[in-house]
Amino acid sequence: MAKISLIVNGNPVTGNVDPRTLLVQFLRENLGLTGTHVGCDTSQCGACVVHVDGKAVKSCTTLAVMVDGQNITTIEGLAAGDTLHPMQEAFREHHGLQCGYCTPGMIMTAVDLVRRKGHDLDHHTIREELEGNLCRCTGYHNIVESIAAGAKAMAKSA
Amino acid sequence: MYEFKFHRPATVRQAANLLAKNEDAKLVAGGHTLIPVMKQRLASPPHLVDLSKVENLSGIEMKGRALSIGAMTTHADVAGSPIVGEAIPALAYLAGVIGDPAVRHRGTIGGSLANNDPTADYPAACLALGATIVTNKRRLKAEEFFAGLFTTALESDEIITRVTFPLPKKAAYVKFRNQASRYALVGVFVARRPSDVGVAVTGAGADGVFRVTAFEEALKKRFASKALEGLSVPADGLNADIHGSAEYRAHLIGVLAARAVDAANGK
Ligand SMILES: Cc1cc2nc3c(=O)[nH]c(=O)nc-3n(C[C@H](O)[C@H](O)[C@H](O)COP(=O)(O)OP(=O)(O)OC[C@H]3O[C@@H](n4cnc5c(N)ncnc54)[C@H](O)[C@@H]3O)c2cc1C
Ligand code: FES
Ligand code: FES
Numbered sequence A: 001m002a003k004i005s006l007i008v009n010g011n012p013v014t015g016n017v018d019p020r021t022l023l024v025q026f027l028r029e030n031l032g033l034t035g036t037h038v039g040c041d042t043s044q045c046g047a048c049v050v051h052v053d054g055k056a057v058k059s060c061t062t063l064a065v066m067v068d069g070q071n072i073t074t075i076e077g078l079a080a081g082d083t084l085h086p087m088q089e090a091f092r093e094h095h096g097l098q099c100g101y102c103t104p105g106m107i108m109t110a111v112d113l114v115r116r117k118g119h120d121l122d123h124h125t126i127r128e129e130l131e132g133n134l135c136r137c138t139g140y141h142n143i144v145e146s147i148a149a150g151a152k153a154m155a156k157s158a
Numbered sequence B: 001m002y003e004f005k006f007h008r009p010a011t012v013r014q015a016a017n018l019l020a021k022n023e024d025a026k027l028v029a030g031g032h033t034l035i036p037v038m039k040q041r042l043a044s045p046p047h048l049v050d051l052s053k054v055e056n057l058s059g060i061e062m063k064g065r066a067l068s069i070g071a072m073t074t075h076a077d078v079a080g081s082p083i084v085g086e087a088i089p090a091l092a093y094l095a096g097v098i099g100d101p102a103v104r105h106r107g108t109i110g111g112s113l114a115n116n117d118p119t120a121d122y123p124a125a126c127l128a129l130g131a132t133i134v135t136n137k138r139r140l141k142a143e144e145f146f147a148g149l150f151t152t153a154l155e156s157d158e159i160i161t162r163v164t165f166p167l168p169k170k171a172a173y174v175k176f177r178n179q180a181s182r183y184a185l186v187g188v189f190v191a192r193r194p195s196d197v198g199v200a201v202t203g204a205g206a207d208g209v210f211r212v213t214a215f216e217e218a219l220k221k222r223f224a225s226k227a228l229e230g231l232s233v234p235a236d237g238l239n240a241d242i243h244g245s246a247e248y249r250a251h252l253i254g255v256l257a258a259r260a261v262d263a264a265n266g267k
Helices: A023-030 A086-093 A103-117 A123-132 A141-157 B012-021 B034-039 B075-080 B082-087 B089-096 B101-106 B109-115 B122-129 B213-221 B246-264
Strands: A002-008 A011-017 A049-052 A055-058 A071-073 B005-007 B026-028 B047-050 B060-063 B066-070 B132-135 B139-141 B160-166 B170-177 B184-193 B196-202
Touching: A011 A023, A023 A049, A049 A103, A055 A103, A055 B101, A086 A103, A086 A141, A103 A123, A103 A141, A103 B101, A123 A141, A123 B101, B012 B047, B026 B034, B060 B082, B066 B082, B075 B089, B075 B101, B075 B109, B082 B089, B089 B122, B089 B170, B089 B184, B109 B122, B109 B160, B122 B160, B122 B170, B122 B184, B122 B196, B170 B246, B184 B246, B196 B213, B196 B246
Parallel strands: A002 A071, B005 B047, B026 B047
Antiparallel strands: A002 A011, A049 A055, A049 A071, B060 B066, B066 B160, B132 B139, B132 B160, B170 B184, B184 B196
């Protein structure tokens, strides 16, 4: 077993884990944060994306022990109390989800994208950046619309 | 995934000692090749030696006329680096088309080279640019480093510390992606170096990355895509699978090489 301590959504967390534990398992099974999903478990789909020190990372392809001491944000950490994060609000407003399975990963990827490329995102850029996020329902169009609108809304709320 | 012991050394020497002491121990860098392989139980190292806390392994700097990139530097950091963008823009471009943004946040240049996947992007750049792979033991020319499918000259307790790239006059990379995996179905890196030309191909060779000397000779005489007209690569020794025949890959090499030369020439 290995001892780890990290910050998850602003809270210090410690754990004693088998080194095989994936970050996504640690979040879901040890911490009960089931908003982060496992779609493929083969690094393709992006349903498991969380932020590690602010950067989007596939938590199914990261061991919990590898992020010891780091700062993790999951989908549960985005909203401020009852007020949705502007990117979450944009997905609701623009119908950016159907079954919702891919949504946490889409939103975490989108927030990272805004950090890197700013608030004024054209559709082509958004589609390129969604390379690692798969959705089986929406056909992507409304996800792209949501991200473009969410990016703008984040500028206002910042 | 099978059980393993996890180690977190602070120096290259400690990491090398852990590798020497524990048979079948493996280094882990970004884990974006090794973890999927361990999940599939295709690898089961009893010890994992994590490089993420080892000092002096990441970072990008100019050293004289060469660009030096630390082994633990992520694809995202290479893609976004103003130093790389100024020195070898083709290399920054290449790093930016590896996988997807989340993969680029974890995957490292050292891990990619040590893995020598026959469809990986970096090996083509190293071979075409004449890079040197620096380890805790020695300096290896790219030519001697890559040794066939998923095979390199690295010894079991050898650690890549950095990679140095001599600056080319011009260079470009063109990647034709596999529609499913997004790895290179074929990728061609072309570099016009001060006294040489490098043309290296990934994705196509049954033995991994290789140079196309016939193209290089023609481009040495005249560095223009026209110089490649009428030349082709034999389909013998190229990969064939459900994604494309050997003949198709051979054809792509010619097309992509010409495009890369045009791109290097700013066309
Ligand atoms: C979804 C997905 C898409 C991808 N697409 C592409 C793509 O389009 N093109 C591409 O080129 N790659 C692609 N990759 C692979 C990616 O670039 C990997 O990150 C890379 O191949 C391995 O780097 P790593 O740091 O993750 O290495 P790890 O997985 O940690 O290690 C890989 C191997 O290298 C060894 N190793 C690591 N560091 C060192 C070192 N410093 N010295 C000696 N040995 C070392 C390890 O022991 C292991 O055997 C993709 C990966 C995924 C998951
Ligand atoms: S579950 Fe991690 S990428 Fe699909
Ligand atoms: S909304 Fe169902 S997978 Fe995207």
